[in-house]
Amino acid sequence: MAATLATVRSRSGDRHHRGAGRWFVLAGAVVVALLVVAPLLVMLLNAFKSPDDYTQHGPLSLPTSLYLDGLVNFWQRTEFPVKLWNSFFISAVVAVAACALSLLNAYAIGIGRIKGRMWVVLLFLLANMLPQEALIYPLFDMARQVGLSNSQWSVIIIFTVIQSAFGTYLLASVLGTFPPALLEAAALDGAGRWRILWRVVFPIVRPTLMVLMIFFFIWTWNEFFIPLVMLTTNDTQTIPIALASLQGDRMMDAPTTNAGALVSLVPALVFFLIFQRTLTRGVTAGAVK
Amino acid sequence: MTATLSPPAAASRADARTRRRRRGTTLPYLAYLLPGAVLFVLVIGYPLVTNVYISLFSWRGGLAPLTWVGLDNYTELWHDAAFWTSFQNSVAMIVAMVLVPTVIGLLLAAVLFDYLGRRFGARVASVLRATYYLPQILPVAVAGVLWNWILNAQTGALNEILRAVGVADPPNWLGDPSTALPSVMLVLIWVQIGYPVVIFMAALQRVDPELYEAAELDGAGWWRRFRAITIPQIRPETFVVTLTCTVAALKVFGPIYVLTRGGPESSTLVPSYYSYLNFFDKSRVGYGAAVATVLTVVILVVAVVILALQTRAERAEEVGR
Structure with a gap:
């Protein structure tokens, strides 16, 4: 964030330079975006990764095989x-x-x-x-x-x-x-x-x-x-x-937690995506008022 | 919707006409308010009053007898260290849910709207905005469970990564009284950040572009335009964001429940959780009701002060015009 601020400040006053500066600002904004999605990506990576795979390769690796037990476990429990x-x-x-x-x-x-x-x-x-x-x-x-x-x-x-x-x-x-x-x-x-x-x-x-x-x-x-x-x-x-x-439950390993979080947010996300247009339209309608 | 709008002057004239026509005929409309009023009294009015009443008793809840203690619960609160800690933590919640997101959100919105949006196209700006907004869509319990796992001392993703890069003894983020509150604050900033960005970007579309063009011709740089045009122009939205987020910060419950349950050693205790604890865990219903009553008064006072400041600022602006 400090980086964005600094680049923004250094850019002030030189409106005729359309050179490298704008890429720094873009990079700063993208870094913030990455920080925001990072936890969600980590969740996605670990929802279908077996506990063994997790202990061996850590949270940032791609799963070696598709592990569905976490999801099934959460779904049934x-x-x-x-x-x-x-x-x-x-x-x-x-x-x-x-x-x-x-x-x-x-x-x-x-x-x-x-x-x-x-x-x-x-x-x-x-x-x-x-x-x-x-x-x-x-x-x-x-x-x-x-x-x-x-x-x-x-x-x-x-x-x-x-x-x-x-x-x-x-x-x-x-x-x-x-x-x-x-x-x-x-x-x-x-x-x-x-x-x-x-x-x-x-x-x-x-x-x-x-x-x-x-x-x-x-x-x-x-x-x-x-x-x-x-x-x-x-x-x-x-x-x-x-x-x-389910928290604090000893059965809640990493894949169960992540798969659980994932399926729990899917309905809200789907609903939001379906109605996003209605929302933007409605907000504009409200603004006219 | 736009098509049916009459110009303001005509509207107010027509308005006066209707008022004259309908004098004395507003009574039948009360019938339409009846269901709402009855439900309002039943679900909000009566419970609110009853809660204050309960706070004057010592009560273990359920069928246990109520013992009148007057204001004893409130005098006890006054000397209760946990109660004061909880309100101190509310200040931290306001920093994490109002101050930081509003400042960062204002900068991000301005950068997206009049810098990146103009140089890289509106699409780039709207994709970035949607990304910032993502955590706002999650149910708060999902966000809490996810972060609880990420920050877990033994098996959490963050400490696994830290250990992999050579940190021998990474902190117990949520389990150590010295790191728990900052960790919770970071999670809340993550949750909140998208809200002001979206509101402020919508607000910026209202600002006359000519203002910016004129300032640019006068040689004002981005930072000066930001301070001289952007901030004053979107002041109404800043008030709305401040009001809604401050109230939300004072009421915060879900993230605390899922992340730390107020611990360790009350380091993340907040008033709402403290009253919940007294109601349902310690069976001190009267005491919990007293905490909830104080919280209600604090929230209403803060809300009224912010609303009053807003009205005053609007009036000052009108006089200045």
Whole structure:
């Protein structure tokens, strides 16, 4: 990093020299990029390398043969398909429900312009910043009292509210600039509030909702603390919890750890790659606002 | 979305019109807030208040009896060395998750955007940006498990490499109280670095290129342009990054849980983990609730201060214009 800084500084002032200097800057930026990917490359190298191969040739060598026991070991011990479904189910339901809730809230605040809406928005914003530790014990207790302990529905309800706090904050400001002419035209046509919400407002904010939904999905997928506390048995847990709970296990050798980390990050990565374009588009749409 | 936007003047006029038309008709909209409000109270409001209430009791959790102790938990906190250590470590977390990533991210974004992007094409810049962002996509547990293995004293990749190049006795990175905190900080910098780069690069696209061209014609070098144009122009984004990352740094839990569990000898203990420890490990629920309450107050105060500073800076800018 210091190197980048130094090269950058030495370059200042000589805009007409397009010579060697730019290669130094590029090299600096590439070095930083390599430092960032290095741990991931090491993971990839060692996910399919046998323990013997690892002790003999170390972490940087290419595996001499394809060793799949680590992956199989992790897959079976965590019952990976169950964890994958749990993670997917929780994240998907939260993403859809939190978007719906955000839209309803934001409709009242941004279009309905209810009294004290500034304070309501501020409340939602601050709620999003609360440490989950300040909610967890009462939530844990409440879940037990209503028979939802160790239930994915408790996690779903909690994250729907937490994510929609952010969604409400964002959507309310988007809907605050909603063209009134459209609403007036719809009202003249005799459309009620409910119809206006679904027929006029919803189609127009759909790109923003898509972006929110993707964010909610990824955020919920990556969540750690609340699932760790609320989901206590193997059949309800999510991928991050399963991975973390295998730690310290004597069976966790290098290939099992690395293969486990690898398959655990693949779903998030795939999801991100699929929706990357939607994200960039949505962010630009937001920027126009 | 752009097509439906009316120009600002027309919008505000139309806005006033609607407000007049709808005076007294906002009441029915409250029905749309009802589900959100009920759930909000149930999942956030009630638990938050209950947590503060619990912090006034000595309680072993579950069906055990609650004993009223007033503010005793808080006086105990005041004299608890581990509690103070945890907040000291929060400062280290802010250095690792806010200060370093924001400074480095600002430089990287500027270098990518107006230096490398212009000389090597936008594609090079966007590939580098995507690479920096990669750790942000990983579930935090995955990042933690990976680094835990890399930094493992006996079998970890880093020490294997060090031994191979002749270091006889490489450090026990996460197991030694003197290296654990710096190691955790490095991991967090690695995780965070991509976030400011992406935000700042998006922000730079908003800046008028003519500003740079004019400065360049006046003979201002890269460094002066960076300080005189880039930094002031993207101040709003810097505030957003500072606010979100500071809150995240104060709340950090997952990486600590996976990397060190607060150890060794509390050298990486943070408030969130300390309250978790009291809730579920030591069965001192009242005490854990007190830690969580203090953390909540600290976070809200910090957030409000940053928001207030932002508002003041915006106002100062408007006056200066």
